[in-house]
Amino acid sequence: MKQMRLRYAGTCRLCGASLPAGTVAIYESETKTVRCLECATEATDSVPPDLEPSGDESVSVESGVAGSSARREYERRKAKDEEKLREKWGRFGGLAVALSDERQPTKAWDRGAIGEERLGARLNAMGSADLAVLHDRRIPGSKANIDHIAITPGGIWVIDAKRYKGRPELKTEGGILRPRVEKLLVGRRDYSKLVDGVLKQVDVVRDLVGDDVPIIGALCFVEADWPLIGGAFSTRGVHVLWPKRLAKVLSEQQAGDVDVAQVRESVAARFRPA
Template sequence: MRLRFSGVCRLCGASLPARTEAIYESGTKTVRCLECPSGTETPPRNPEPAGEQPLPRESGIAGSSARREYERRKAKDEERLRGKWGRLGGLAVALSDERQSTKAWDRGAIGEERLGVVLDALASDGFAVLHDRRIPGTKANIDHIAITPGGIWVIDAKRCKGRPELKIEGGILSPRVEKLLVGRRDCTKLVDGVLKQVDVVRELTGDVPVTGALCFIDADWPLIGGAFRTRGVQVLWPKRLAKALVEQSGDLDVASIRDLVASRFRPA
């Protein structure tokens, strides 16, 4: 089909702009570029012994739960318009703009998908990533969990306009208060959300270092500097995040920690 909205190939991670011809997989509500195989080809007659190859490990699909929620809301909005306008429902759908609350889920899904491509490109024996993982007992999810030899990163992807800044109030005669501003909007609650996710992961992994990160995809970052830390949470952009992950050294067993985290935090 010709895509109505931009997406990311679930197999190779290639960006697929709107109106690109691609394959839509209704079962998972994901897209696949025409160059990638379907995954249904006949396997070789004499495969290598299982013990000689590492078992495949699914990292999950970045932005999948946000994409599903967007499609659900979009379908519900269109159904409401068709019910209201009857025979003119199709025309009403074509002429109506999407509600902002619905668009927000699309924007969020795109941000997670784009960051997922960056993180997947880092995958190696010393780096693992899990996308879109459900927090047990809740409806909330963690966008990305990266495991490096130096520790675990809990990453929240955001698409916000404006420049992220750290505003500090008090500190001498009054308590020090750190606020995260994005285009002069107080977004401190985003830091609170990441800290809660960090605590949940830390409960599972014990002494393994866990770092929280807010990664702003389309923010107005300055040419020099820009990244900062607030209350232990790193605030940065995709390339800077990738650099920080690659540079983190240590002697942790990435594979075993990845399996432990994946067993607790299932795909959303």
């Protein structure tokens, strides 16, 4: 990342604010995008003082870039959509691109990338000898990836970031006469498949790391409609919570004998950056 005065007008990839030419902003060479200075400091400003970085070098380039694969996919889809518009409208293609809204499937990748980036910034701000973080890790033998992996003395956390609207809730069906079934609802829509996805990722990490280290799954909803009091819950062993709550839980994971540095190197070697 580099702070610079923009030669050309741009748009903050986090908040969508217009950045005229000449504005001082943050340029990210990895994603070839810009961030306004307000968003650049938002993540660290929102972290409580006791969670500020300790100053050691636990966050490095090898940790990966949060949301990088989702950002690349968004840019690829956006370029493809624009190419089709230019082919369709010929010499009016530039105007068609300027006046057309992005397709929802394309926009969804941008929204997802922003969610991963924001959560990644908060996790990076917590980096210390007792907390190592890896971002956007490719699952071996698959095109899928794990958004974030956090290593603490208490175990390894496999974290899936989602930027959905609506309130996450746990709905329980069945009981005495029927099998008990738990469903994850977001805005009253059934998203139980997200829990299935996290459990599969937990199994993948466990298969490669072994049973000696506890593996915990988490679904972190960024910008969801969480209540002022309570809200976090667990379903089928997966924690469902928001970034600030996740940060607090991770900071409390001090009980355990996991060698954070050693496990980080082992996990990083098995799960390469996506």
